[in-house]
């Protein structure tokens with residue numbers, strides 16, 4: 001590109017203004033990258049979560065939210081029915097659990113989710129990647145095994161006592177790294193202890209492993225058809241549901257960053273327009289020598305594009321740095337890297353920056369290319 | 381028939397001024413022969429108007445103008461620019477050079493427009509700067525050059541694509557007499573072979589260097605003076 005060196009020369013001739021404009025686009029792009037990185041982070045965390053979480057279906061009472069804590073409303077007959085039809089439904093293995101939440105539910109540090117597992121079932125059956133960090137893996141017969149992140153967050157260590165109700169308390173006998181954000185915030189205890197604390201013989205949830213060759217969402221549908229009043233949630237369904245929520249969030253976040261982008265675009269348009277007005281004589285000389293309109297048009301458009309592209313690239317870099325800072329914080333607070341700058345986000349941001357440059361450059365470029373030689377040179 | 385290199389036929393330019401029309405150029409006809417032709421006349425007599433039409437900067441209200449065989453009066457903006465690039469060179473009174481480019485790059489600029497390869501451009505620009513005695517100023521920017529040096533760079537640039545016509549509008553108007561005569565000397569020297577040099581001036585001493593003088597008055601060509 002022969003014209004590129006002319007563009008660079010001109011930008012260098014007004015370094016402060018060029019730099020300030022660059023900074024404006026940098027900030028606009030970086031804020032967009034950072035905003036949208038949350039959606040990408042959630043997606044990534046979600047899919048990691050779903051593959052690390054063992055059972056493909058959780059059966060809960062109707063009315064439980066996709067990611068909600070289920071109430072103990074499944075009677076023993078649900079379990080026996082499922083067991084009786086397991087083979088024809090395509091169920092490889094199933095076990096019940098009783099879940100109880102203590103605390104506000106708002107502040108993660110003072111919220112406790114007790115996950116009651118039946119005898120013979122350990123956290124490994126829920127999260128196959130689980131590894132013992134300290135103590136032992138199995139909470140049975142009368143201990144509590146705490147997820148690694150929960151332990152850090154609420155400063156729980158081996159030997160401490162956890163109280164489920166006024167009468168019932170369990171010592172911590174193990175810390176486990178479940179490899180997943182969900183399971184890592186659970187406290188695994190024997191199921192009978194939770195049932196005792198809740199004063200029930202019901203289950204909160206029945207977890208189902210699907211046989212090889214069966215599709216989880218089809219099995220879930222058959223379970224719902226077989227047993228009235230239950231909701232069989234498959235992980236694929238949950239991912240779809242979450243994906244929709246994230247997408248809505250994306251649109252809102254992009255809407256907000258659009259404001260910054262528009263300001264950035266106006267900045268480029270203003271800089272380039274000013275530089276066009278300052279250079280009317282220059283364009284006149286070029287046209288007198290024999291430059292065609294397209295040459296001047298490209299010259300000005302490239303100036304806007306170069307500003308937008310380099311500002312955009314720097315902005316993406318700044319966004320990546322910002323995303324890492326955010327992740328240090330959210331990993332500490334909720335155990336998940338919430339922000340991710342994926343290749344497609346980088347691509348999208350650069351595309352937005354280029355479009356910005358184009359739009360901001362077209363009008364000044366048109367104005368510049370229409371300047372007449374005699375007016376430009378004051379030969380009137 | 382031979383293609384006219386620089387010819388005007390009944391060239392007329394009228395400007396509207398409110399209700400009235402001003403006739404800045406009235407039926408100018410002339411076939412410029414090779415060599416230096418000066419165009420003289422008092423202020424407002426139509427010299428700049430004539431040059432604008434001959435160079436294709438502007439379009440005539442009536443009449444025809446040919447540059448290197450091309451009918452400028454019938455061509456659009458971009459086509460006229462194309463003809464200028466290949467066949468005409470310009471030296472204005474001031475503000476000739478592109479301020480963000482060095483002397484060498486300014487001289488190379490028309491070749492860049494034409495698409496001459498970079499190495500060839502630089503070589504030719506060096507040779508041209510040497511010809512006008514400015515080899516030691518190759519990497520200087522216009523603001524670092526004196527008025528006379530700037531005009532000499534402009535002459536070098538005007539010659540970059542070896543044009544058939546060289547237009548100069550008051551090229552010495554802003555210079556002291558020493559620098560002025562050096563620039564004039566250079567310009568006159570470029571009238572070789574088929575090349576036409578058109579020198580617009582109101583300075584009789586400058587006009588005296590031309591082989592013929594066209595005198596304008598109120599937009600009309602009133603005298604053609606051939607010099608021995």
Ligand SMILES: Nc1ncnc2c1ncn2[C@@H]1O[C@H](COP(=O)(O)OP(=O)(O)O)[C@@H](O)[C@H]1O
Nearest residue numbers: 380395402404422423424425426427428429430
């Ligand atoms: N764009 C224009 N609009 C109106 N009048 C013009 C314009 N350009 C030139 N003129 C008029 O045309 C006449 C010739 O001007 P010009 O060619 O500039 O003369 P010179 O260069 O000999 O001084 C003057 O009366 C001038 O006022």
Ligand SMILES: [Mg+2]
Nearest residue numbers: 424427428429
């Ligand atoms: Mg004039």
